[in-house]
Amino acid sequence: MTDLILTEDEYRQLVQCEDGKPTTDSLKVAEKFGKRHDNVLRSIDSLKCSKKFRLLNFEESSYINEQGKLQRMFTMTKDGYMYLVMGLTGKKAAIWKEAFIEAFNWMANELTFRSMSYEQRRNYLMLEYKQEKSLASFAGKTMRRWQLKKPVIEGKLLAIEQSGQHTLLLN
Template identity: 45%
Template sequence: MMLVEITGSKNEEQVVTSSRTVAEKFEKRHADVLRAIANLECSPEFTQRNFALSSYKDESGKENKEYLITKDGFSMLAMGFTGEKAFKFKEAYINAFNAMEQELKRIYDERQQWIIEREKGKLVRHILTDTIKMKVADSPNKKFVYPNYTKLIYKILFGKTFNELKLQYQIKEKESLRDYLTSEELKELEEMEMLVSSLIGLGWGYEQVKSFVLQEKTKKLVS
């Protein structure tokens, strides 16, 4: 059982421990920990913010009460735990909370970067489609040019066809593959789409573009 975990809906996550985990680590009965929480002389606002009532099922399937406790809530609760062993567990808990808070910050930073790259990607795709409209000669097959380049880019970047990627990520109808990519993958995608746009702008055809971007990808892999 982990000392702490990240819980909550997206963008509203918190780092918490549970009253059961506290009971186990401090070698106390869970009922005694629940009683200690109930006896804390905290304001209703503090209690609501830092002790979330939850439940779990025991081995028999019976549902029982527990609390999910924040770092501040744990600090308040643990004040009453004394002894050398209790001191060691308090220190371990604080370290675990700090480490998980750093992980949560990393997750938030990654999400923010993902949003930025996703929006940038939309602009880059507009550039690619506009370049195709202006530079590729009109023909009955012109409507296939953009999807063909997109499939080519996916194949070169990820080593899989578009359909294989859809299966890998279990993408439903009307969902976008790009919503399943990381911010780094989105950035790679933007860079290659910009490169393809530039080459089309020079008047290059599909096979020339394909050959060049394959060479560029190979150079990156061996560098």
């Protein structure tokens, strides 16, 4: 499967913050999964979930289409999204399921970070800084090790290859 690497801006295009919670909508789901919006609406309408689950995770709203007409759509939570796309199959569906989940998680982390005090945010960022610095240092050390070992290993390989070559004795 091909990994889909998204930027923060692309995450923002998939999910938004509504009343302090990450949400997406039926238009985005239809677009990213290559489905017609009316089919996505029909799928939401026919979900076999409880009334409580539907009320908590799907909110009917509307938008104005290109022709200036009011059209219905749904805003949904991460749980609503997961319930809706659970049955979608195929390679493209798998890629976008994962991308939306990552976007929801990214938005939740952003909301958590913004609710932290100044000191908590500073400590969080300092921890991330130290972890990344340590990782970069480790990568540098392993790169140096490779620089030292590479010529030795290549030399040994060359010697083995040369000793393994059969020579023809010509008289």
